[in-house]
Amino acid sequence: MSSELPPDDLEAIATCFAALWQALSRSGAEPRTPAETRLLADRVRDALDRRLDRLDAVEPGFIANSFALEAMVHEGALTQIHRLRHRDLGTRHALKTLRPDQADNVVARDLLLREAGFGARLRHRHVAAATAALRLADGRPALLMDWLPSSLSERMRKASFRRDEVAGIAAALLSGLEAVHAAGLVHADLAPDNLLYDGKDLATLRIADFGIALEAGRRHGDVDLAKAGRDGFSAPEQQAGEPLDGRADLYACGRILRLLLEDRADPPQAEEPLRKLAGQLACLDRDERPSSAGIALAMLHGIQKAS
Template structure:
């Protein structure tokens, strides 16, 4: 009996879906603009009724972005994959955790991240798209969606020397743009370097959660310490003022890690280049800021000097 009812319900749904599909696809003499409007209205109705199927109300921001999945949770923030209700495009939405909603420092940092990210436009920097609000007042930072990171590459595969050079060139170009705007990233790491379409020359630096103006210290943002001990330079660990050379230190450590994961045969064939790349990694990660290249542009010049074709 239950199976019969289930079959009956399925047939009813199938009939109704067929009728809906026919109404949408057989436009007849309908004006193209009205046809698009009808499709959008149906999409919107399905969107609004999704909670009846899922058993819960979907979270919709500014009547535009539907939160689809939680992809990362930090000490004070959460990041979601979100979809634009009309364009169907994917985006990242970063906000405060509910238990941090009233924390003035956490809120200030997220708003600071929005301001800094919004000031930087470069192909090698994750795009900050807009800042909205949840219904409960929490800020919602909308970012370009990129679901892969350099950490994934290191975990899953090894790179050839050419790929490694493309990676470090993209990182340095992104840093050059960040520093030219007057900021220090302060949290460069494998997980904060994103990539798309398997194109390593299109790597993008993301997550400006603890970025700050050149010459400032994190204590100026009411943070006792910010950064990742594995990548932070000595001056950051000591709570001192940071400048662009602080990010170069992290870039040097990342380059060294990539070389450690270099494809064995390829590294053997290009031993001289690998040796020079390791020297560059050492120069970038010198303990004292004044011992490092002056800026990202100078580091790119050193990379160009290796004689490989690095796209600019």
């Protein structure tokens, strides 16, 4: 039996394809932007992969046929984070995806997929990057991550920190940053609510949320973000929209350490070396900061040995 399609079928498919391409590449008389065309083509490809006969068809049941949705734990302006449970293993995971009303936001979609690519480059015990990229039934991309239920900001609201706890947090943060920077990236959004742990042991602290991370040497304007970062933690060069390197993350690290040292459970004189390190990291002039996370970590180790 011949596997070739009859000429009439090929002609009908070619006609439909031409009409499809016209719809993908133009909106009425106006051409779509390349990003819009790419997004629409991706939606069509996703529907074909799933053998759906409608672009808005939604498959019921489990995500990726493996994960049960337990709860939405966070919703931002562009994204949502859900808690999942693996249907067979019972393990918990986090899923980050676009809000349904942002499914066609080209910039948000590209940022999420960039974050997935960054996750493939990062494997470190103090980094919580995406472990896999999934596609939801409605076509939205999604990132699968380890589930870490508590943040440093939550812990800060409960009790003050001992000196050894502050030093341990600094060591975890700088160790994770060393891996991030070795991968050629700048996190650019370090803050207490992006530092997660298992809820019991601060030694499990990990750097999370690479949504606005950049390759070193780039600026956020390069990825269509006019302003990125947060007040109180973003380095001056980041606020000015300049190209970034790892020293921008060291600034945020210093600001975090200063916060931890403000309400101490130990006598003030016991914290002076750590306070001095925090000041060096959070120096307004980036040329006056340590040149790398590795050097800052060595400085911290020197403080710990001397104490």
